[in-house]
Amino acid sequence: MIEFLAEEDISVTVSVDGPRDMQDRFRVFQDGSGSYDVMLPRVRELLQRHRSRPIGARVTLTSQVNDVRGIYQHLTEEIGFQEVGFAPVTTSPGRDHALDGSGFDQMVMQFKGLADEFLLAALAGQHHGFSNVSETLGEIHKGVSKAYPCGAGLGLIGVATGGDVALCHRFAGSDEHNLGSVTEGLDREAQQAFLERNHIAHKTDCHTCWARPLCSGGCYHEAHTRYGTTTHPNLHYCDWIREWTDICLQIYGEIAERSPRFLNRFDS
Ligand code: SF4
Secondary structure: OHHHHHHOOOOOEEEOOOOHHHHHHHOEOOOOOEOHHHHHHHHHHHHHHOOOOOOEEEEEEOOOOOOHHHHHHHHHHHHOOOEEEEEEOOOOOOOOOOOOHHHHHHHHHHHHHHHHHHHHHHHOOOOOOEHHHHHHHHHHHHOOOOOOOOOEOOOEOEEOOOOEEEOOHHHOOOHHHEEEEOOOEEOHHHHHHHHHHOOHHHOHHHOOOOOHHHHOOOOHHHHHHHHOOOOOOOHHHHHHHHHHHHHHHHHHHHHHHHOHHHHHHHOO
16 A cells, blocks of 8 residues: 555545554544554554655544644654644534633644744744644635635545545545545535535625635534534634634744745745
């Protein structure tokens, strides 16, 4: 598999939560045993042999797995990922592992700490792997104004083990969000209907929000889990989205003033 991915120049993102105690908290096998020791040698091999594209890690933050700095350090310095991105867990608010208001505040504080490091690295012309910042800077640089929050159903699809395709990896296997299959192809009518229903024009709550060009209502899966429909904006996390966008705007301004050449990487 590694050879195939490298030869075909395919980007890989690994869902992983970091040091053993964090990884083994939720990423467990059916018998409850942790996956860290199984995952580690395979990921190391992937990183060693697949050099044609940067390999990223994607971490799911919960009320228990929330040490952003420790996880970042472990994944970059000890395992060797070039990029690490973090996302809060998608779940209903009553669940034990859901992030509440103070959990989001703590997350933004930790993001801010790593973002400051990113800024220092950028000013020194160096790479920093905190991809939540680099992705947002790229969008600011390109002047993105999104009609949809992400590529789900546009250029991104999730494939279930049975071959059905759905909006994204989070919806893979969901009949309600099925968009065809790998053998039959995409159901263009269902895709079109989804895109029409979920256009930002219908999210009236977002119309006066300054963060709308980048957020566009937020993750469909989160909305589906919290509000029962992909069409609902994620109003429970507006504060942290706006705070985070503000931090990234400030970083962009600093870099644009003090080290503008760094931003050339976002031109392509
Ligand atoms: S931050 Fe809230 S109001 Fe603003 S675009 Fe996102 S979901 Fe809509």
